[in-house]
Amino acid sequence: METSGIITLTTDFGCEDVYVAVMKGVILGIHPGAKLVDITHGIRPGDIRQGARILEEAARFFPPGTIHLAVVDPGVGGARRPLLVCAGSSFLVGPDNGLFWPLIKAVREATVIHLTSHAYFLPEISRTFHGRDIFAPVAGHLACGVDPLELGTLVQDPVRLALPTVKRSEDALEGEVIRVDRFGNLITNIHHQDIRSLGCLPEAKITVGDHTIEGIRETYSSVPRGGMLALLGGSGFLEIAVNQGRASALGGGNGTSEGVPVRVSRPHAGPGDGISG
Structure with a gap:
């Protein structure tokens, strides 16, 4: 090459x-x-x-x-x-x-x-x-x-990097926030293909920390200013955002940041349903 x-x-x-x-x-x-x-x-x-x-x-x-x-x-x-x-x-x-x-x-x-x-x-x-x-x-x-x-x-033995994985079940996915961009959006490790495999787009229920979001939106402006939303970002991964605000500030104290658990589930699934380690 x-x-x-x-x-x-x-x-x-x-x-x-x-x-x-x-x-x-x-x-x-x-x-x-x-x-x-x-x-x-x-x-x-x-x-x-x-x-x-x-x-x-x-x-x-x-x-x-x-x-x-x-x-x-x-x-x-x-x-x-x-x-x-x-x-x-x-x-x-x-x-x-x-x-x-x-x-x-x-x-x-x-x-x-x-x-x-x-x-x-x-x-x-x-x-x-x-x-x-x-x-x-x-x-x-x-x-x-x-x-x-x-x-x-x-x-033949390059160093491997341990990265957080997404846990899957029939009704839910569990991942985490892996990056906060300069706009305060929370980038997760849950890819759109993972979510599509649940067959619940765009009605999925997203739980991030203590917050629950109903549905996955297409644009930031699809909710009022200051409203929290979930959408699939340009890289294909689920993002948590606030329209014209910073989702990273929602956790209080040090804010919501990397490592915070994120759950995507079918609308009828409960907070602990269907996840295995």
Whole structure:
């Protein structure tokens, strides 16, 4: 598979410091024609799960041959391996800490390479900035057409990431809030295909924390301003929202946030019906 010349960047570096710009400078020094796209640099520091989810959500919309450079790396300088993964039509460059596991799991087979060829790194490798010294130069060389197999050795055991699963029964689904977006919408891990399998769209009953919502709407404006609703978001997952407000504020105190249980059931199902572990 040939690379497209597009390199995306996903990090927990934020935009206040020079780290992202330095990585881009390294890439452009190797491949001046690279097309650099920021997915986000707002991952919570060290939050591998959040980085993995956002990368998984975004990667499928990029052309075949895109290189996804991702650095959420609390183990930098330690025993974790630097990786290049060829997964489906994407290349993934970053740490072996589970960050790429959802994308690896989604394809029939993936080629996983432990990056060991120092000729494709910067001459001096720091203990604290592998994004600059290893991952950015590897992405740049890969975009120039370097054979992935020249970059290291094949491995078969990438780190797996434990993610919350949806429990299913005939009448109900149980999942949880996995992300709160900047609008305060609660993004769950319950996919529209899971809900369709219940055969109760759009009449499903949704329980999130102490709140119950009747029915799944099509738009935010389908309820009055300040009204709470459930809908299927652009990524295909169930969202809990407040029209022109923030669903994340409904829990009081620290607010409703990640990990809050979410239940989708047929209208006649009771709060504990039909769920097994």
